[in-house]
Amino acid sequence: MPRYYLNLRRKGVLIADPDGEEAADLPALRRVIENTIEDILRRPETYGENPYWDQCTFEIADEGGTIVMTVPFSEFAHEL
Amino acid sequence: MQVPSQRHLRNRLLAVLPTPDCDALRAALEPVPLVRGQVLIEPDQPFTHALFVEAGIVSAVARGDTRRIEIGLVGRDGFVGVPLALGVDRSPHESIVQIEGEALRLPSATFSDLVERHPAIRAVLLRYAHVFQLQTAQTALSNGSYSLEERLARWMLMCQDRVGGDDFPVTHEFLAFMLGVRRPGVTTTVHLLEGAGMIKARRSRIQILDRAKLEEAAGESYGSAEAEYRRLIGPGKPL
Numbered sequence: 001m002p003r004y005y006l007n008l009r010r011k012g013v014l015i016a017d018p019d020g021e022e023a024a025d026l027p028a029l030r031r032v033i034e035n036t037i038e039d040i041l042r043r044p045e046t047y048g049e050n051p052y053w054d055q056c057t058f059e060i061a062d063e064g065g066t067i068v069m070t071v072p073f074s075e076f077a078h079e080l
Numbered sequence: 081m082q083v084p085s086q087r088h089l090r091n092r093l094l095a096v097l098p099t100p101d102c103d104a105l106r107a108a109l110e111p112v113p114l115v116r117g118q119v120l121i122e123p124d125q126p127f128t129h130a131l132f133v134e135a136g137i138v139s140a141v142a143r144g145d146t147r148r149i150e151i152g153l154v155g156r157d158g159f160v161g162v163p164l165a166l167g168v169d170r171s172p173h174e175s176i177v178q179i180e181g182e183a184l185r186l187p188s189a190t191f192s193d194l195v196e197r198h199p200a201i202r203a204v205l206l207r208y209a210h211v212f213q214l215q216t217a218q219t220a221l222s223n224g225s226y227s228l229e230e231r232l233a234r235w236m237l238m239c240q241d242r243v244g245g246d247d248f249p250v251t252h253e254f255l256a257f258m259l260g261v262r263r264p265g266v267t268t269t270v271h272l273l274e275g276a277g278m279i280k281a282r283r284s285r286i287q288i289l290d291r292a293k294l295e296e297a298a299g300e301s302y303g304s305a306e307a308e309y310r311r312l313i314g315p316g317k318p319l
Contacts, residue, residue, distance in 0.1 A: 006263070006264055006267075008264060008267065008268060015267060015268055015271045016267075017252075017263070017264070017267055018252065018267070018281070018282070018283045018284075019251050019252050019253055019263075019283065019284070021253075021263070036262045036263075036264060039261075039262050040262060040264065040265060046228065046260075046261060046265070047228065047261065047265050048227060048228065056268075058264075
């Protein structure tokens with residue numbers, strides 16, 4: 001399965017994902033990202049307050065370093 | 081492979097025993113490797129062995145329906161099989177090797193028999209059971225805390241206490257699994273601790289740079305169980 005790197009961009013700084021995660025295809029990857037963002041935004045007592053996360057965007061790269069998907073956390077904030 | 085003589089043993093519990101009691105245990109011990117990811121104790125299965133860790137780290141893990149979370153760490157400071165010392169044959173918790181190393185193990189029945197017949201062995205092991213309980217209580221306190229920074233800082237200090245060096249192998253995935261969070265939570269927290277100069281993180285390895293700052297970041301969640309260990313079992317190094 002292809003490996004993707006869940007890099008996070010926040011206020012211009014890129015926090016690199018050193019290990020990556022496997023996903024069968026981009027739709028599957030998208031679902032993983034959505035579940036991850038929802039888990040983080042739903043549990044501020046564990047992950048920290050939303051204002052931190054609202055400023056984050058996933059910039060997901062493939063093994064070659066090409067950005068394949070960009071998902072801002074703010075896209076999900078209003079649903080919770 | 082031979083079991084080392086008492087003064088060459090790295091396990092602290094074996095090292096502090098009176099020599100005749102240590103020798104009684106040593107006669108029954110067998111050296112075994114600890115392989116990363118190896119499950120030493122399956123939940124709800126009777127214990128087959130008790131293991132004294134010489135190097136490496138074993139996690140005790142509690143499992144819910146959808147999540148797993150680490151409740152304690154065992155290194156050369158302790159042994160795997162506390163329920164056996166308490167007269168209990170199985171546990172709902174899993175013991176899994178987190179950092180590879182070595183251990184000295186003996187069959188459950190032999191272990192229970194030695195604990196019964198040697199008051200000095202029983203005393204040290206029950207004290208350890210007490211301190212391990214304090215450690216899990218501190219983990220609960222830490223988990224209820226607001227920040228992943230505190231939990232991760234504490235975890236790193238506890239690891240360093242047990243492996244002894246400045247760096248150890250661990251992936252963000254395993255940390256996330258142990259702390260019961262999604263991996264990006266670990267990655268951002270590691271990034272924060274790195275930014276503050278406490279650690280250096282490379283692929284699959286963490287290096288401790290500033291232990292004092294890590295202790296500050298861990299706050300009250302780290303220190304009291306460690307102090308009780310020193311009080312009840314002995315200084316050794318580093319616990």
